[in-house]
Amino acid sequence: MATVTFEKAQRWYTGTDVPAVAGLDLEIRDGEFMVLVGPSGCGKSTTLRMLAGLEEVDEGRILIGDRDVTHLPPKDRDIAMVFQNYALYPHMTVADNLGFALKMANVSAGEREKRVTEAARMLGLEEFLLRKPKALSGGQRQRVAMGRAIVRNPQVFCMDEPLSNLDAKMRVQTRTDIARLQSDLGVTTVYVTHDQIEAMTMGDRVAVMHLGVLQQVDSPLRLYDKPVNLFVAGFIGSPQMNLLHTTAVDGSVRLGGYTVPLDPSSERRINGHLTVGVRPEAWRLVSSTEDGLPMVVSVVEELGSDSFVYGTSDVEGTSNAVVVRVSARDSVHKGDLIHVTTDPQHVHVFDSETGERI
Secondary structure: OOOOOEEEEEOOOOOOOOOEEEEEEEOOOOEEEEEEEEEOOHHHHHHHHHHOOOOOOEEEEEEEEEOOOEEEEHHHHHHHOOOOOOOOOOOOOOOHHHHHHHHHOOOOOOHHHHHHHOOOHHHHHHOOOOHHHHHHHHHHHHHHHHHHHHHOOOEEHHHHHHHOOOOOOHHEEEEHHHHHHHHHHHOOEEEEEOOOHHHHHHHOEEEEEEEEEEEEEEOOHHHHOOEEHHHHHHOOOOOOOOOEEEEEOOOOOOOOEEOOOHHHHOOOOOOOEEEEEEOHHHHHOOOOOOOOEEEEEEEEOOOOOEEEEOOOOOOOOOEEEEEEEEOOOOOOOOOOOOEEEOOOOOEEEEEEEOOOOO
């Protein structure tokens, strides 16, 4: 297998003032499952297409292992692409679709049959080998698209939002299958998605992009626990982190009448305009006589094991949206006035001007 390295890789589109991908530096380890995630237009798909050779690299370079593939055609890069729309040949059977790339590469019939049979076994497609794509479900078609990549034994898999055409239940099942398969094969994989839940559940590491710039690359748990800036804090997590704007004076942070509990080591460095972040599950309910943030409940989403409580809190004359996760057995209703607090280790503090973590 191989590592994948982006060195100051940049892509400009004609007629634009800023690059679609701006000087990307990223190393993907041998056998790693790397997920590129971000909102539409962040540059993640362009990055993947640059690796695959489907987009030009205007500056910088891309390496697969020790080979500089920056200007090589796609067929010479030893990668296999899995597309969003499956891209299966409708007139061919599943077996013919799986073996087509091998046939074009003049692989012998015996070797083709061996690889196709093995891929079908791994993906549970043995009984469908004689069917055509129109006779398959969306999940089965996606597995055929995966199998077509597997039979080539590439150094790198490139996957461009392969689950976006599936329904919610099938997405959950298929993302588990892909993660398991990648782990079994040990092939370096670059996976693009706009769904941060997919990113968190599938990736060994996750690279968060915004406006063509890499914001943070880390393990899913590290991204969740220690976001480096406001964008990552707001993007990773569902529902997203509560971000409340305030001003610190002499190391003390208050939201209206509520004193935010802070880690003592950070208090000395905190002054000026700040944004305080707290995850929904990090809040806990307290009585009105305790020091808590008051919140008027507007919606309660009951999910069975727990509930999400959406409401507003008046901070310095500004109404702020707040989300709190509570136990489903807590009696919270629309229109209630509740009070919540948290612990110092769960409080994230950011500079409101730069967006950087303090």
